[in-house]
Amino acid sequence: MKFGEKIKNARVAKNMTQAELAQAVGVSLRTMVSYENGDCYPKKREIYGNLAAVLGVDTNYLLTENxxxxxxxxxxxxxxxxxxxxxxxxxxxxxxxxxxxxxxxxxxxxxxxxxxxxxxxxxxxxxxxxxxxxxxxx
Structure with missing residues (x-):
């Protein structure tokens, strides 16, 4: 499963909108949409940590696409x-x-x-x- 799919699945499971997740993580809505579409990835490790904390998943789960x-x-x-x-x-x-x-x-x-x-x-x-x-x- 790709990074964007993982974020979207976890967000939907938490009943969050993209705007709510973006605000909680500290990125713009446009950036969050790009993450979910697979257009880009976070450049800073702290964003991965914030995503994992808000979505209730392990950081390694988000990092691995192997x-x-x-x-x-x-x-x-x-x-x-x-x-x-x-x-x-x-x-x-x-x-x-x-x-x-x-x-x-x-x-x-x-x-x-x-x-x-x-x-x-x-x-x-x-x-x-x-x-x-x-x-x-x-």
Whole structure:
């Protein structure tokens, strides 16, 4: 689920309007609409914290959009691939705990790690016996 969808679902569950949420968080209505439409993301971490507090959700829930990566790993490599993808995300997320890294840098690191994961999976295919390989349907 994308960031905007998460905000909208939590807001609707709290029976709040976009204007009420924007005022409670400390942003303009236009900014809140942009967040929900997926046009932009908060630039400051404190906005994520304010959103989480007002909506009654965990900040990490708002920050993570890795479900697509995990589901793709599960579809392509089965249960074990899904489990390894989840572990990879958990381990990499731990690297950033308490750090002061720019959001763009965090995104770049996460993308590099996920790219490395897919490259490693492709390289490891040659070590899997042919009878156990899942053939690509492409």
């Amino acid at each position: 479900e697509e990566f995990i589901n793709a790993a599960g579809e392509k490599y089965g249960y074990r691939g899904k489990k390894y993808a989840q572990q990879l995300i958990t381990d990499v997320s731990g690297l950033f705990a308490g750090g002061n890294m720019d959001d763009d840098d965090l995104d770049a690191v996460m993308k590099a790690v996920t790219d490395a994961y897919w490259i490693a999976k492709e390289k490891n295919k040659k070590y899997t016996p042919k009878k156990y390989r899942k053939e690509d349907k492409e």
